[in-house]
Amino acid sequence: MVEKGILVVLSxxxxxxxxxxxxxxxxxxxxxxxxxxxxxxxxxxxxxxxVSYYFVSREKFSLMIEGDEFLEWARVYDNFYxxxxxxxxxxxxxxxxxxxxxxxxxxxxxKNKLPEAVLIFLLPPSWKELxxxxxxxxxxxxxxxxxxxxxxxxxxxxLSLYDYAVVNERVExxxxxxxxxxxxxxxRTVRFRDLKI
Amino acid sequence: MVEKGILVVLSxxxxxxxxxxxxxxxxxxxxxxxxxxxxxxxxxxxxxxxVSYYFVSREKFSLMIEGDEFLEWARVYDNFYxxxxxxxxxxxxxxxxxxxxxxxxxxxxxKNKLPEAVLIFLLPPSWKELxxxxxxxxxxxxxxxxxxxxxxxxxxxxLSLYDYAVVNERVExxxxxxxxxxxxxxxRTVRFRDLKI
Numbered sequence: 146m147v148e149k150g151i152l153v154v155l156s157x158x159x160x161x162x163x164x165x166x167x168x169x170x171x172x173x174x175x176x177x178x179x180x181x182x183x184x185x186x187x188x189x190x191x192x193x194x195x196v197s198y199y200f201v202s203r204e205k206f207s208l209m210i211e212g213d214e215f216l217e218w219a220r221v222y223d224n225f226y227x228x229x230x231x232x233x234x235x236x237x238x239x240x241x242x243x244x245x246x247x248x249x250x251x252x253x254x255x256k257n258k259l260p261e262a263v264l265i266f267l268l269p270p271s272w273k274e275l276x277x278x279x280x281x282x283x284x285x286x287x288x289x290x291x292x293x294x295x296x297x298x299x300x301x302x303x304l305s306l307y308d309y310a311v312v313n314e315r316v317e318x319x320x321x322x323x324x325x326x327x328x329x330x331x332x333r334t335v336r337f338r339d340l341k342i
Numbered sequence: 343m344v345e346k347g348i349l350v351v352l353s354x355x356x357x358x359x360x361x362x363x364x365x366x367x368x369x370x371x372x373x374x375x376x377x378x379x380x381x382x383x384x385x386x387x388x389x390x391x392x393v394s395y396y397f398v399s400r401e402k403f404s405l406m407i408e409g410d411e412f413l414e415w416a417r418v419y420d421n422f423y424x425x426x427x428x429x430x431x432x433x434x435x436x437x438x439x440x441x442x443x444x445x446x447x448x449x450x451x452x453k454n455k456l457p458e459a460v461l462i463f464l465l466p467p468s469w470k471e472l473x474x475x476x477x478x479x480x481x482x483x484x485x486x487x488x489x490x491x492x493x494x495x496x497x498x499x500x501l502s503l504y505d506y507a508v509v510n511e512r513v514e515x516x517x518x519x520x521x522x523x524x525x526x527x528x529x530r531t532v533r534f535r536d537l538k539i
Contacts (some may be wrong), residue, residue: 266531309529322529329526332506332519334463 147240151330152180153177153323154245154252157267158297160279160314163244166267167246168322174327177242180233181191183209186224193249199229199342217254228255238316242327249300252307271312344437348431348527349456350520351442354464354496355478359510363464364443366517371524374439377430380406383421396426414451415445424433425452439524446497450505460508461504462520462529469512 157163159334170220171177185206194200201209206225209215216239218227235245243256249293261324275297304310309326313319328335354360368374376515379397380396382403389398403422416498421487425442433440444522452459464477466472476487507522510516527533 169506188464265529268534304534305531308533309526310531310534311529322525325522325525328519328522328528329506332462332508332523334502334504337465337507 146270147238148331148336150176150237150240150242151327152243152245152255152262153327154247154255154262155262155267155323156247156252156298156300156307158252158269158275158299160275160282161267161269161292162278162316162319163246163267165316166313166319166323167244169316172210173246173320174242174324176240177237177244177327180236180243180245182226183215183229184224184226186226197219199275203259216245216258217251219248230258249303249307253303256306259283261335263309263326265326266304266307266310268310268312268320270312343433345383345528345533347373347434347437347439348524349440349501349512350524351444351452351453351459351461351516352464352520353446353449353497353504354459354510355466355472355497356471357396357479357494358464358466359475359513359516360443360464362513363510363516363520367439367520369518371439371521372526373437375433377425377433377440377442378494379423380426381421381423383423413442413455414448416445416448424506427455427486446504450500450521453503458532460506460523462509462523463501463504464516465507465509467509508510 146243155163155167167179170276171179181195181197181199183206184200185201185203188194188197188200190236192198201220203225205225209227209229210218211311214230215227216230216233228247228251233243247255249266252264269278272294277289279285279293285293311319311322344474352360352364359535378394378396380398380403382398382400385391385394385397389395389500397402400422404457406426407415411427412424413427413430415422425444426449430440430442433507443481444452446463449461455463466475469491473491474488476482477484482490508519
């Protein structure tokens with residue numbers, strides 16, 4: 146019998162470095178696969194259906210919501226984004242771990258549907274540092290930076306509903322901590338329930 | 343403020359290799375200190391009070407039980423053994439992690455007094471292997487080996503009350519897994535309750 150994989154949800158404020166940490170984590174953990182989201186937004190240049198996203202129509206997305214086919218979904222402006230449940234569950238059943246990089250609201254939706262999911266909150270070393278990282282990207286206006294910081298403070302209110310918090314001071318250390326969390330979760334006695342030694 | 347250390351309880355059947363794993367773990371984790379037990383048995387050659395054990399009289403031990411000074415204690419034949427609570431709590435308060443190598447009954451006593459203790463059950467790869475290891479030591483009679491195996495099967499009934507299980511197939515791997523558990527436990531959001539970022 147194959148041991149079921151672990152579903153890892155990684156959340157954290159805009160600018161904390163989720164993308165960089167995720168990439169480094171996927172590099173370091175060959176048993177970890179990233180989940181592909183479904184979206185109603187049109188594909189951009191170079192995006193492939195089933196790789197970047199599953200591109201679906203608004204109607205199809207609505208049907209999927211009604212059919213309870215999402216682990217979580219959200220509307221961002223005019224577009225819908227969601228994590229289809231089936232491919233995630235199939236990957237876990239094959240013993241692969243799955244990484245979901247989603248916002249806190251999405252993470253809590255996932256925990257509600259799959260309580261065995263492991264929720265990790267990526268924290269900045271400090272607010273000052275987060276502000277500096279956001280401003281440093283240069284892609285947002287000063288006003289947008291302030292909006293994102295406020296949103297981050299709101300998200301942080303849900304920290305205690307997450308299982309783990311990892312401070313992204315150095316990417317390598319954050320990745321090591323997340324890998325340790327995955328290793329530890331695989332040692333939980335609930336996973337030894339059918340133990341026959 | 344110093345972050346409180348983690349109390350790690352390591353249990354497992356006789357012959358599983360607790361001692362070897364503990365030694366390797368202490369080598370690898372400079373922040374981990376082993377707890378010193380109190381006992382009523384007389385010191386043997388080369389044993390130092392406060393290092394090998396705290397050697398105490400039967401009367402003193404009884405007073406300590408009455409004063410709730412033990413995290414756990416047990417009687418083995420004519421002697422008493424126990425883990426004094428104060429030195430453990432002082433070490434944890436200084437930010438050091440503490441390792442307790444005790445039996446399952448003791449582990450559950452500790453969890454009862456300090457629910458934040460992390461209970462790890464060290465498992466043999468198989469019963470056959472455990473039997474072979476016990477027989478291979480040559481220090482027990484065939485009858486004693488069978489008695490220990492039966493005791494191990496009884497202890498294993500409590501596995502689900504432990505937090506983690508680690509299979510001691512290779513010492514290095516078992517040590518790595520226990521180190522990951524310690525790292526992961528330090529990332530638990532309960533430990534970020536007073537977070538001011």
